[in-house]
Amino acid sequence: xxxxxxxxxxxxxxxxxxxxxxIHHNADSIxxxxxxxxxxxxxxxxxTYLKNVSxxxxxxxxxxxxxxxxxxxxxxxxxxxGDVFDRITPALQVGVGKWFTPAIGGRVGFQGLTFKNAEFKxxxxxxxxxxLMYNLTSGLRQNEYGLSLWDIVPYVGVGMVHNxxxxxxxxxxxxxxxxxxxxxxxxxxxxxxxxxxxKLVAGVSGLTTAQNFDNIGSSIKFKDNMLTVSAGxxxxxGKAGWKRVVDATPYIEQNAYLKDxxxxxxxxxxxxxKKLSGEKDVHAVYPKNNYSGLNSLRARLSEKKSDAxxxxxxxxxxxxxxxxxxxxxxxxxxxxxxxxxxxxxxSAGQKISDNLMSANNNxxxxxxxxxxxxxxxxxxxxxxxxxxxxxxxxxxxxxxxxDIAKISKVHNLKVTIFGAADSATGTQTxxxxxxxxxxxxxxxxxVDKGVSExxxxxxxxxxxDKYKVNDSNRFAVVTLTE
Numbered sequence: 001x002x003x004x005x006x007x008x009x010x011x012x013x014x015x016x017x018x019x020x021x022x023i024h025h026n027a028d029s030i031x032x033x034x035x036x037x038x039x040x041x042x043x044x045x046x047x048t049y050l051k052n053v054s055x056x057x058x059x060x061x062x063x064x065x066x067x068x069x070x071x072x073x074x075x076x077x078x079x080x081x082g083d084v085f086d087r088i089t090p091a092l093q094v095g096v097g098k099w100f101t102p103a104i105g106g107r108v109g110f111q112g113l114t115f116k117n118a119e120f121k122x123x124x125x126x127x128x129x130x131x132l133m134y135n136l137t138s139g140l141r142q143n144e145y146g147l148s149l150w151d152i153v154p155y156v157g158v159g160m161v162h163n164x165x166x167x168x169x170x171x172x173x174x175x176x177x178x179x180x181x182x183x184x185x186x187x188x189x190x191x192x193x194x195x196x197x198x199k200l201v202a203g204v205s206g207l208t209t210a211q212n213f214d215n216i217g218s219s220i221k222f223k224d225n226m227l228t229v230s231a232g233x234x235x236x237x238g239k240a241g242w243k244r245v246v247d248a249t250p251y252i253e254q255n256a257y258l259k260d261x262x263x264x265x266x267x268x269x270x271x272x273x274k275k276l277s278g279e280k281d282v283h284a285v286y287p288k289n290n291y292s293g294l295n296s297l298r299a300r301l302s303e304k305k306s307d308a309x310x311x312x313x314x315x316x317x318x319x320x321x322x323x324x325x326x327x328x329x330x331x332x333x334x335x336x337x338x339x340x341x342x343x344x345x346x347s348a349g350q351k352i353s354d355n356l357m358s359a360n361n362n363x364x365x366x367x368x369x370x371x372x373x374x375x376x377x378x379x380x381x382x383x384x385x386x387x388x389x390x391x392x393x394x395x396x397x398x399x400x401x402x403d404i405a406k407i408s409k410v411h412n413l414k415v416t417i418f419g420a421a422d423s424a425t426g427t428q429t430x431x432x433x434x435x436x437x438x439x440x441x442x443x444x445x446x447v448d449k450g451v452s453e454x455x456x457x458x459x460x461x462x463x464x465d466k467y468k469v470n471d472s473n474r475f476a477v478v479t480l481t482e
Contacts (some may be wrong), residue, residue, distance in 0.1 A: 027254050063238050064107075068203070073088050077211050077217065094111060150191070359431050401442070443458055
């Protein structure tokens with residue numbers, strides 16, 4: 001059971017690794033590389049911000065002033081006659097404050113005008129207080145300045161309340177300075193933002209103070225209360241909003257991406273330098289044309305010292321050379337390429353051998369020595385191409401085409417051309433088409449040099465991997481036959 005679980009986890013990890021790695025295959029090459037998008041690196045980074053995180057406001061930001069009007073009702077002890085509605089009087093509230101963070105703020109405020117005590121006597125009062133506020137919705141529906149659309153703010157505070165019409169019941173004198181008892185304030189305020197600097201506010205507040213505040217009773221216990229309902233405007237002074245904290249995660253990811261890209265570019269430069277240095281000597285990279293079989297026959301025929309046994313030996317070398325090509329994979333004697341069975345190439349080589357055995361020595365001399373050509377009948381001549389193209393690696397190879405065209409025209413020889421591509425990468429369809437293009441390129445060059453199209457036969461190997469140096473698999477091979 002443990003073994004099965006381990007194998008399952010290993011398979012999942014391998015699948016994740018494959019899906020996370022974006023591999024790109026260059027055409028006609030076995031080099032694998034990570035795919036980097038330059039467009040992605042050139043796109044500007046759009047700043048993103050941490051949610052519900054902002055810098056603390058400095059002293060020049062998020063000050064506000066509030067002006068509210070409403071009604072208040074006094075509920076004292078003793079409560080006296082009448083209900084709450086019998087004690088309603090107008091009320092004015094003014095406050096100045098500051099938000100230190102989107103959630104925490106403070107203010108100093110004033111409330112006043114008149115109230116009715118337990119005996120329904122109207123009395124003037126002033127209440128000065130300091131409040132601590134907490135915004136419950138500071139992180140909801142924030143705009144680009146970090147300001148929320150709705151504010152629900154409970155608060156508590158302390159202050160001093162003064163009854164201007166208060167008189168000491170134990171004194172016969174009137175018009176005393178009145179009482180200034182200690183008081184608590186508390187409430188809930190709701191705000192709706194109509195702009196970055198302006199919002200509508202409404203709230204319910206209360207204050208609790210000593211029993212003798214309304215000039216009835218003598219206890220200093222907290223028994224007199226006032227309930228106020230009000231609404232108005234809050235206006236922000238100075239800079240409004242919050243300086244949000246930028247999320248560094250996208251920049252960290254981009255930095256890691258750029259580091260990987262730099263590392264990739266270094267590796268790519270090293271790879272290209274090695275490839276460039278390796279291709280300076282073309283003969284060290286590509287397979288060489290081998291003329292040893294028929295060249296020895298040419299030497300003997302040109303000296304006219306060959307006899308029947310020597311001719312037989314030379315012809316055997318032709319067949320061996322073609323068989324060697326089949327053995328190394330250049331020609332697969334049992335594979336069907338396009339519409340042509342490659343057994344015909346070997347048969348053609350055997351046919352040349354038979355013809356050469358029966359040919360007149362003078363005729364052979366005229367073929368071999370025409371223009372001092374290095375091209376030998378029946379021996380394949382290679383032309384190598386650049387990566388994923390039908391352009392020759394070295395234009396000097398065209399010299400061989402001149403010789404091939406000359407011999408073919410003089411002696412009316414057939415020209416068989418096979419194109420090939422590197423099968424390490426690319427699809428079978430792409431390699432087949434690329435090999436055909438290379439064969440057609442050589443054919444067109446020969447036609448331009450005067451070779452009849454009826455003498456040219458084109459075939460395609462498609463993609464092959466017969467040579468360890470991948471560049472050597474990108475060629476077209478030409479053979480002259482009768």
